[in-house]
Amino acid sequence: MTVLQESAPTRQAPPAARRGIVVVHGSRQHWLMRAVLVVLAVLFLVWAANLAPFRVGQMTNVFVIAIAIAGLNLVTGYTGLLSIGHSAFFGLGAYTTGILVTRYELAPLATVPVAIVLGFAVGLAVGLPSLRIKGLYLALVTLAVGVSFPEIVRRAEDLTGGAAGLVIRSRFLAPPEWTGLVRAERGLWMFWLSALVLVVVMVLARSIVRSRFGLAMQAVRDNEIAAAANGVDVARTKILVFGVSGAITALAGALFAQYVGALSPDGSFTLLKSIELITGLVLGGVATTAGPLVGAFAVVFLPQLTGSFSTGPLSGVVFGVVLIAIVFLMPEGIVGRATIWLRRVLTILPADHPDVTRRSSPPS
Template sequence: MTTQSADREPRAASEPSDAQPITPAGTTSPVRKHRRRLPFVIRRNSRSHVGLIGVGVVVGLAMVLWGGGFGQFNQGQLTRVMIYAIAIAGLNIATGYTGLVSVGHSAFFGLGAYTTGILVVRHGWSPEATIPVAFVVCFVVGLVVGLPALRIRGLYLAMVTLAFGVAFPEVIARFSDLTGGAQGLTIRRAMLRPPSWSGFSLSEKGQWLYWLCVVVLILVLIVVHNVVRSRYGLAMMAARDNEIAASASGVNLAVVKTSAFGLSGALTGVGGSLFAMYLGSLVANDSFTLLNAIALLTGLVIGGEATRFGPIIGAIAVVYIPYYTSDLGQGQAAAVLFGAALIIIVFIAPEGLTGAFFRVFRRVLTVIPVLRKPQPPAD
């Protein structure tokens, strides 16, 4: 028979909850305030919960406005962070939420970039108008590439996507009349002029692209949030955790897998479209190789798979860790330092930095859902 600790013993029915010991003189001892134990518990959608969300939104807006006042170089670094965050958010849909390991998302990144470059250079489109086209093109290609996921998974699917990523630079070189081939495709600065309604001039192209990336990143995060919270998102996670159980529960695995891969490729393609505006010069053998695919996967692992804000944290790591390690060493030394930093991060936080943060955060504050009272039966 087990015994309970003193602080968990049940009180007698007649004893008040704040009862104090009685002194010999017949007076009660001073009331002692009990220290509140962690974690603090608040209910979802309560006043406290809404207030915390409001504080987070204000802090996020303050950081965005702060970055808008940076110099050209630092603001360009933040723009790269947002571009990679969009691309990693797309990869997170397939790999994080659906369990489809992809090592070839650099091809979707490059496809979105070349879609923007070809439409701007060859057909005179405005750069921002090419973003929806890049989304659609990469979505269709993603559906096609996702078809093997209906039959294979795990390492075999990773090998298929790896072949897609390796073949992309060769395909670009094959259609040199359209893509520029090995020489690359250069978007002249005048073609990247901000639209007149934006209020930015050509000399302020960096600021225009910064704010454009801010808007697109917010839209992508909203889309991912709504998709994950929907019934389709539950179907994705069910297919990731146990395909047999998901299929027995009525989940159409074929539709879920192919559409998830299509949406994943489309969001990564949007990041590639913005990357073309940022870079201005597209060379498939330099910017869209297997190393780029590894960088996207690395950012996803560091930030945290199947998390809302993991892509942002991962993008910060992908952009700034190589930048700061390059100051400590050149060439192969920088690569070794970069790899060592990644190993340390993964060792300390195997669930990703976002997962580690929320693991610590839940020790201080826990948000619980609101339990709805059962409705009485209708007469």
Template sequence: MTAAPVNDTTPAIAPQPVKERRSQRLPWVVRRNSLPHLVMVVVGLAIVGAVVVWGGGLGQFDQGQLTRVAIYAIAIVGLNIVTGYAGLVSVGHSAFFGLGAYTTGVLVVRYGWQAEYTIPVALVLCFVVGLIVGLPAIRIRGLYLAMVTLAFGVAFPEVVNRFEDLTGGAQGLTIRLRTLRPPDWSGFTLAERGQWLYWTAVVLLLVIMLVVHNIVRSRYGLALVATRDNELAAAASGVNVAMVKTMSFGVSGAITGVGGCLFAIYLASLVAHDSFTLLNAVALLIGLVIGGQATRSGPIVGALAVVYIPYYTSDIGQGQAAAVLFGVVLIAIVFIAPEGVIGGLGRLVRRVLVVIPAVPKPFNKKD
């Protein structure tokens, strides 16, 4: 029995082409500095500008609340430098906040300075004190460093009370409103002091956020993040870890001190045991955790939470009930978004949109 011959001339069946998807796959990839990216940046800036202008037209109370948000956001931006980007836990940033506030209060009340001229002085003073406080970070870390900063925060009210002739001690330091008159070039009168402070706080917040953005993207910022992620690897790569840690405390203290200056102008009354205790330091840490550590806009979200969550929970319950509700809201936020609100939103946005670095320009070596 013979097998049937195989016909090699039978044409093979050609594979069918796969139909291309009409819709683009997500995420949508956008290159930095491209036209779509520039359009998104312009739209974002327009939204920020619209919100700022809207806040400038609110009533006195609502505008004052937004001013507090801007002040606390500045302080949290400073804390974000040392805790978010450097990875060093600081529990005593209320002392930097208070140091900036008392610098403004003493210079205005005792020496007759104009309030806005005290901000550079407080910035430099808090920077120097931050460098001193950051020296232990060269040798210790973790819980031990947190205890050092805790001691700094606890000692600040006692130091203020010790120099009673200068700071007012336990009685506090009251700044007369007439000494907080807006400068003549601003166009605001004494009755419009709230609007002047709002615009000052918002402009300073935007400037500080821009400066911090550039710092993080600089070589020092890369060294900062590298030290946080792996200190040994950063040191092996040539990073001066001691300098990076110390400078992070200096820069952080200076920025937080600026927030304290604005707080003194806003409150016009300083009492160390009321406004600059560990509760204030914990509030700054809570704001940083809620907004998101090592994020650009997280401090703003955190400041909104610090100002408005106690305000709205106090309407529901009074006293201990308000504190319990505040704690429940904080725990819920931490469980829902452990990386913070901005961190969680960023994770969701990256599923739809991814921004990649721009194409580097070719290097032309000159003869």
């Protein structure tokens, strides 16, 4: 139901024009709908966890990518700052976990807070240029960050393994003893861990967007001059959102390192990863809560789906045509378009809406 409230604002139709189901926010029906959605999500996770190991790994990859897209969504979707270098934050989190586990034998979960702090610090630094430049010029700065990261990894050979990559032995990635899972069930452990972290990140992102800071982010996106005139600290908002976005994307990278167990600068940390994240954000729906998850499903499974209809170079052409068709038919993204369709049959009104108060007030 969050998607219904966070989509692009539309004028509420008069009571006579409304069709379908009308639900008051916070009412018993509203909470029942939320409970049904939660139950369906839990059932889906239980079903997915019992699939073949390959499919479970694909689902884990979807969750990890969705976390990274959620971080990008804060800075690009809600604040309007185009970033093409989020692959650097993703790689920073992954190599932080890889180095701490292989060099210092830290538990994989213990490396996650370190990756988050480093992602936040680097995000603040990358956000500094946004104080003076914006638009395509800011995109070029983030592009330079994304391009330079693989080269930095190659040159820091003693620490990162250089071009040869960094391999994390499976004994370091075994599930914690308290889970009751053995080393052979690492895939199942990463599935549930990634799913839980994704839920936390989505709730956190939703809370941020609905806070005063979230309102400041959206004000900066819509009109910086008007936002500053109304007391919004534009510089602070831009820098902080880059930091938070970098921290969330680095968190995704840390989970990715635990999932794959092998890192390479030419593997998942080039500009192709940034393009993948941006593609997922656009396909899922910019500035929506569920958009990152839907977009992650799209970038993981769409290439396989289009590849099943064609082989060789033609499969890439088919994939490109499908992407163009989706963007053309659904410029709001899949979640945005689904929200428009859903609003035709379901309307959620706030508790203080005039129609609600008029209906509940006793006749004079």
